[in-house]
Amino acid sequence: MSELTSSVPGPDGDRVSVEVRGELDLDTSERLRGALREALRRSVRGVDLDLKGVTFCDCAALNILLALRLRALKQGKTVVISASGAAVDRLLDLTRTRELFAGPGADDEGASAAGSREVAEVSEGFVEELRIEVAQLRRAMQTRPTIDLARGILMASFGLSSEDAWTVLVEASQNTNTKLHTLADDLVTAVKGAPLPEAVREQLSSAVAKVGSARPVAGASRLR
Numbered sequence: 001m002s003e004l005t006s007s008v009p010g011p012d013g014d015r016v017s018v019e020v021r022g023e024l025d026l027d028t029s030e031r032l033r034g035a036l037r038e039a040l041r042r043s044v045r046g047v048d049l050d051l052k053g054v055t056f057c058d059c060a061a062l063n064i065l066l067a068l069r070l071r072a073l074k075q076g077k078t079v080v081i082s083a084s085g086a087a088v089d090r091l092l093d094l095t096r097t098r099e100l101f102a103g104p105g106a107d108d109e110g111a112s113a114a115g116s117r118e119v120a121e122v123s124e125g126f127v128e129e130l131r132i133e134v135a136q137l138r139r140a141m142q143t144r145p146t147i148d149l150a151r152g153i154l155m156a157s158f159g160l161s162s163e164d165a166w167t168v169l170v171e172a173s174q175n176t177n178t179k180l181h182t183l184a185d186d187l188v189t190a191v192k193g194a195p196l197p198e199a200v201r202e203q204l205s206s207a208v209a210k211v212g213s214a215r216p217v218a219g220a221s222r223l224r
Contacts, residue, residue, distance in 0.1 A: 016043040017082075021053030024061035033064045040068060046077035049101070051084045057091050069100060078103075150184035153191055154208070164211040171210070172203040 016039045024032060039047050047068070051057075069079045081101040084092070092098040147169070154165040173180045176199050183200060190196035196204075 014043070014045040015048055016040070016046075017048045017050065019050040019053065021055075023056040024054055025056060025058045029060045029064055032061060033067075036064065036068050037071070040072055040075070040077065040079070043077060046072050046079055048080050048082045050082055051088045054085055054088050057087045059091075062091055062095060062097065065101070066097065146188060147181055147184040150187040153187055154204075158208050160208070160211065167211055168204060168207040171207040172200060175203045175207075176200055 018036065018039045020032070022028075036047065049065075065079070065081075072079045079101060080103045081088070081092075081098075082103075089098075092101070150169060151162065151165045154160055154168055155162060158165075158168075160168065169180060169184065172178075173183045176183065176197075178186075178200065186196060186200055187204070
């Protein structure tokens with residue numbers, strides 16, 4: 001849950017101040033994106049962000065901030081984080097992006113157009129990396145339930161610990177050149193009565209044997 005408040009530009013029509021509080025994650029990202037773009041549109045010189053009330057901030061939110069910064073640069077504006085709390089500080093420090101949202105100094109005012117383009121290009125590359133990471137996180141969230149279910153099947157079938165079941169899935173995935181979520185889906189489907197691919201069954205049995213199960217063959221027969 002997040003809250004956003006923004007002010008109108010000052011009497012000289014220069015900057016818009018935005019205060020954000022609460023949690024910034026995938027669930028709130030679209031609302032945050034829309035609000036910040038509107039604040040940038042209403043500004044003349046850019047946006048000042050007060051994030052000291054943010055209690056949680058993930059890569060999805062940072063992705064939006066970096067994209068907003070690029071949008072501002074193209075319009076000759078800036079995005080400045082004027083205040084931040086522990087959650088935002090941690091993410092900025094880990095990703096080394098704090099300086100991108102610092103206020104303009106004397107040297108910045110005289111920066112050349114070529115220099116600005118170079119900064120924008122570097123930032124754009126970083127934004128793309130974050131977009132990929134967010135996409136991967138979304139996919140992981142979608143496939144996790146099936147993987148956890150397959151893990152539980154191996155634990156129940158072979159008396160494995162949670163860690164050993166994970167090891168079996170990863171090793172079988174690598175040895176069959178099958179994506180982990182695909183292999184997990186095959187295993188879940190096999191328990192419901194569908195045949196398990198021979199190569200997958202063999203690799204699962206082999207991986208179970210390696211972690212010390214006493215019943216690899218009996219368990220494997222139930223997955224055919």
